[in-house]
Amino acid sequence: MTRLVRVPLADQVADVLAERIRAGEWPLGAKLPGETTLALQLGVGRSTVREAIRRLAGRGVLDSRHGAGVYVTALDAPEDWDQVLRRADIVTVIEARTAIEVEAAMLAAERRTPADLRAIRGALLARDESGRSVEDHVDADTALHRAIVVAAHNEVLTEMFDGFTARVRRAMVNMLRLRPVADEKMDQDAHAMLVDAIVARRPHAAAQASREHLSALKAGFA
Template sequence: MIVRREPLADQAAEVLLARVRSGEWQLGERLPGETTLAVQLEVGRSTVREAIRQLAGRGVLTSRQGAGVFVTALDVPEDWDAVLRRVDIVAVIEARVAIESEAAALAAERRTPVQLRAIRRALDLRGAPSPSLEQHVDADTAFHRSVVSAAHNPILIELFDGFVPRLRHAMVDMLRLRPNPARDSEGHLDQADHDAHVRLYDAIAAHDTAAAAELSRAHLLSLKESLR
């Protein structure tokens, strides 16, 4: 086996990150200049620049033209996929409550006629015969995404797209374990659950922001409670 030495820039980046984590530099504080850091780290200025570039890419430092390098985070933000692998389904549903209840209110306020038709189509597909829980989860996700999309907020849609599809298998497993799943093992629809989605559509169609938010919240909280 060939042992490869870690590049100097990588080592320098880790040393700088450790110093940030230790509190040597506070949030928003300016780092010493490249020359000073090069002496402290016993590396060349080009190595310091590359180390700073790496930490800037990881969200810890930022370079401001003519001003220097500043601390923008006290640690490397954890990878989103790693977070999702660790959290349980209850935490995911709680996050969905926060995102989707606000998205539903905004959708009721901002949706266009075209988007309302898209939500209706997604609702109809969700209620159509489905041979598997997997297909139901996909149809359900498509409905909720159509609502979030109608909110006209790119951050909300990015958050939704970022974690719901990655939890697809967990959602399928959850529905199999629920006492009253949205569909049973043979794919038969739970009408009460679907009716809750119909009421959400009706609130959005009526531009009722308060009702849309509450219906979205209530639906997801009932999903959470079913796991207890």
């Protein structure tokens, strides 16, 4: 059965503007018409145009300059996260998590502060609560891993993690419904080992614990 996906109007407008840029209507460095003009051309509200411009600015195609207007800064952009992740299978998702989280675990062990440790320990404890739904488990697990990423004190890694996990939450929920964790205690112990390495300032041990946990998760779906 074909799955229908509702595309937000702002995304549709962003795609139209990007196509007009690629077609040469506005060359590199050109100033776009104002929001009111674009809204009339496209038959949408100004707020939708504004959101579409914001999304294209985030992809590096446009630059919104306060008081000066919106300018073309690139003629194309890499495919956005949503399109990539819609095609991704769960193994690909876990591989991407590994790329982010193993490095973050190592940096967290080097840079964590007392406040970071409180957040990480609290998240580990919350993750161990029983009787939760699959959705609650995924959210608790994500909160722990995010606390570790934040403790790395690298804004780019945090932004990548946030942008990534928000989009793959449903995939993780579906994954656990299909194949629940075989041994919840062992799984929790693996996370505790990761936390212990961060607490002890052992970066290589933290990276290894993170990699082993995610590799075991990947093995179940390969």
